[in-house]
Every structure is written in C-alpha cells, then in structure tokens.
Amino acid sequence: MLIVKLIAESFKYAFQSIIVNRLRTFLSLSGITIGIFSVIAVFSVFDSLERSIRSSLSELGNDVLFVQKWPWSMGEDYAWWKYMNRPNSSLDELEAIQERVEAAQAATFTIGMRRTIKYLNNSYENVTIQGVSHDYDQVMPPDIEQGRYFTRLESQAGRNVAIIGGKIAETLFPQTNPLGKTIKIFGSKATIIGVLKTQGQGTFGNSTDEQVYVPLNFARNFVNLRRMGTTIMVKTRANVSNQQLRDELTGVMRSMRKLKPGEEDNFAINEVSIINQGLQAFFGALAMIGWIIGGFSLLVGGFGIANIMFVSVRERTNIIGIQKAIGAKRFFILLEFLFEAVFLSLLGGLLGLLLIYIGTLFLQDALPFPLILTFDNIIVGLAISTIIGLVSGFMPALTASRLDPVEAIRYGV
Secondary structure (H helix, E strand, O other): OHHHHHHHHHHHHHHHHHHHOHHHHHHHHHHHHHHHHHHHHHHHHHHHHHHHHHHHHHOOOOOEEEEEOOOOOOOOOOOHHHHOOOOOOOHHHHHHHHHHOOOEEEEEEEEEEEEEEEEOOEEEEEEEEEEEOOOHHHHOOOOEEEEOOOOHHHHHHOOOEEEEOHHHHHHHOOOOOOOOOEEEEOOEEEEEEEEEOOOOOOOOOOOOOOEEEEEHHHHOOOOOHHHOOEEEEEEEOOOOOHHHHHHHHHHHHHHHOOOOOOOOOOOEEEOHHHHHHHHHHHHHHHHHHHHHHHHHHHHHHHHHHHHHHHHHHHHOHHHHHHHHHOOOOHHHHHHHHHHHHHHHHHHHHHHHHHHHHHHHHHHOOOOOOOOOOOHHHHHHHHHHHHHHHHHHHHHHHHHHHOOOHHHHHOOOO
C-alpha cells in the first residue's frame, strides 16, 4: 500500500508540474525524448537491416559450401592480387566432388552473367542469366510457381529451355501465360518451361525476380567457362557437419589441382557463417555508433530531469517540512521524488518511442527492407528512461529527504 501511495503522490505532483510549467517541462523532457529517439531509432534501423540481411543469407543455405576463386572474408590482409590469378572452378572438379566426397548430398556448377532477353518486339535489359548443372534443384531448390524444372536429358543435352523470374514474366507476358513461349537469350531461341514465384527485391539484390535459369550446357555454347566467374555449390549430407564437408572438399580440390603438401590452397571454400561473423562485428560497431549518437542527448536529458526535480524540491520545501513534521520518514520523501523523476523520464522516453513508431509507418515503402520497432527495443528504451530518471532524480530526492523540518516549514516566510 505504501508503494501505491508513493506512486499516486508522485504521479500527482509530476502531472501538476507538467500542467503548471508546460514550457519548462517540455524543454527539459526534450533531451530524453531526442536521446531515446536517437538511440532506439538507430537500433531499430540496424536490427531491421540485420534481420533482412540474415534472411537473405539464409536463402543461400547454412548447409551449403561454395567452392570459388575468391574468398568472402574481407580485411586489411585481403590479397586480391593473389586471388585474381587463381584458376576458376571447373566441371572436372565438380565431377570429382560428386564421385569422391562422401559428406556431400549433392553438388552443382553455376555461372552467372548479365544479358538482355527479348520476346517479339519487347526486351528486358540487365537480366541475370544463371547457367546451372542439373543438380542445382537439389542444392538450391528454385521456387517454381508455374511449370517445372529441367529434366536430366534437357540438362545433359543443353536443350534451349529456360525458367524465368516472376518480374520478367509480368513484364514480358502481362496478359498471357508465358509457358511454352519462346524468348531470345544470347541471340538464340529458348522455350519457357517454368516461372519462378515473385519474391520482391532482396537486401543483397539476390532476388530471382529478374533472373533466368538455363541449362549449363546450353549457356556454355555462347560463353567461355574459363573466363567466367564459376561456382561449385555443395550441399552437406544430413547429420554431417560443414567442417567435415570442408575437409573432404579441401582434400579433393588439392588433389585435382596437384598441390604439394605445405603449398597454399589456390581456391576458396566459402559458407554463410563467414558473412555472419563479419556482420556480427559490423553491427556491433554500428550499435556503438548508435550509443554515441544518442548518448549526448541522453546526458542533456538527464540534466533536464535533474533541473526539474531541484526546482520541484525548492517549490515544495514547505510541504516537505510539514510531511516530516507529522512523521514522514526520510526514505518516504526520497522514494516520492525518485518516483516522480522516473515518471517524467519515462514520459520523455515514451514520446521518443512514439515518434519512432510513427516514423516506421511513414518509411515502410521508402526502405528496401521492412522497418520494425521490436518489443526488445521498446523494453530497452523504457529501461534507459528508467535508469536516467533514477540517476537524475537521486540527488534532488536525497536533498529533499535531508531537509530539516523546521527550516523547511519556515522556508520563504
């Protein structure tokens, strides 16, 4: 009951302070509002961006390893001039992996390039053409909405068939079924046998909406694989670790490239966890920037709350003296002013969170990823506001609790 009474009294005095001194309260609380807005807004943007990036990365598969020329890790020691001279992955290496790597469930070979595709008098520029070997659907299953995937015969014979992205289908075939229609790729005709489900733009631009899949043996009629950026994607077998697959892949690749013991690998085996580790450090640094951005505003806001409370103590000195004269304990006075400081600080924090929420509604369509004010960030904002209120209100509350009742009653008389 005592706590309830304290909260009720604190709420009453805080509310009176806001009503009577609107401008002073507004100016004092603006620091907390701006500080919470700055910190939580930065956290919300970074959390939403990180969530979107990790979602895009998950589409690559946590159980898929990528044998490539270039490593994904970056840093000061990234020897790009050395990696540039490495050979690209080859079809012979794919065959060796399929035959000799027991930890692999499936493996596929892919190449990618940008081209313009045409249908009658219409064209779609800058389309990503993916040439894939047959087992691509076993490693990275495409989300086919209409039609089907390539048959093994179509893949091996290099038939002129294609699976197109949803956005391409909507643009080139707005009022007709694209299945069975013929488009031109590399200046050669290809029959559409499948349409991918529309995904929307990915964070890394990895959406399949503007991609076309063709059999690798069809694409290699028009490009030189030795001059292309090639990738061998290998899916880990169930109940087998990525590390075990990596070890087997390393052994097979070194054997295929006739590397001597102690000689450095001239290939890279990449996986999503490499990017995730880099993202963790990157977003950790961004979070620190967020604290710095909002920290100064929170500091100013804390001084504002302390100023309000010192003024409140001075204005209510007589009342404090009367309370103590009739038996109010020091801790009662202390808690009363602390509750009031926390209430004022929480009010500023809630205003900051409200501004962020309104901002997320207005920016939903302006950003390439969904912006969300999460429950965790709301709790962080309220916790910061509470701590600021406690710290800022402690000295004024302590000053009030130590007032001599006789001198307090005579104050201003």
